[in-house]
Amino acid sequence: MSDDLMTIRQMCDAYDLTPRTLRFYEARELIFPQRRGQHRLYDRRDRARLTLILRGKRFGFSLEQIRQLLELYEPGGANRAQIAATIRVGQARLADMERQHAELSEAITELRSQISDAEGRLSVASQEQTTG
Numbered sequence: 001m002s003d004d005l006m007t008i009r010q011m012c013d014a015y016d017l018t019p020r021t022l023r024f025y026e027a028r029e030l031i032f033p034q035r036r037g038q039h040r041l042y043d044r045r046d047r048a049r050l051t052l053i054l055r056g057k058r059f060g061f062s063l064e065q066i067r068q069l070l071e072l073y074e075p076g077g078a079n080r081a082q083i084a085a086t087i088r089v090g091q092a093r094l095a096d097m098e099r100q101h102a103e104l105s106e107a108i109t110e111l112r113s114q115i116s117d118a119e120g121r122l123s124v125a126s127q128e129q130t131t132g
Contacts, residue, residue, distance in 0.1 A: 005034070005041040015050060025053060028063055030070065060097065065089050 008019050025031045026040070031049050033040040042050075049070055056066040069089065072082035 005043055006047070008033075008040050008042070011042050011047075011050070014047075015054065022050075025050070028067070030063065030067055059090070060093055061089060 006014065008022055011017065011022055012019055022031070022033075022040075026033060030053055031042070031046045033042045033046055035041075052070065053063075053066055056069070057063075061069075069082060069086055072085055073079060074082070
């Protein structure tokens with residue numbers, strides 16, 4: 001086997017994935033391993049695509065968005081269309097994440113306040129019980 005190719009086990013170990021996950025990405029036509037009998041062999045292109053898939057998932061991109069971005073890749077080209085599309089999708093996702101962050105920050109502040117109020121009421125009730 002060429003040093004350029006990796007088995008499914010090697011891929012799983014290198015990327016901390018399960019074989020099921022790799023097969024899922026293959027079934028969704030996001031990666032295209034070579035087949036030799038029952039064996040799947042992954043080349044540099046598959047590894048590069050998997051790196052981008054995992055990065056996209058980490059940022060919350062949908063698999064369809066990731067697929068569309070991967071399909072824009074032109075080997076040997078400047079890939080301007082892919083880069084521009086990635087910027088657009090990234091900016092939209094960043095706006096969503098910032099909105100979610102603001103909502104979560106507000107919810108955390110409110111929950112802290114509610115907990116503090118409840119602790120105060122509990123303390124007053126405990127004091128009244130011991131003095132009453």
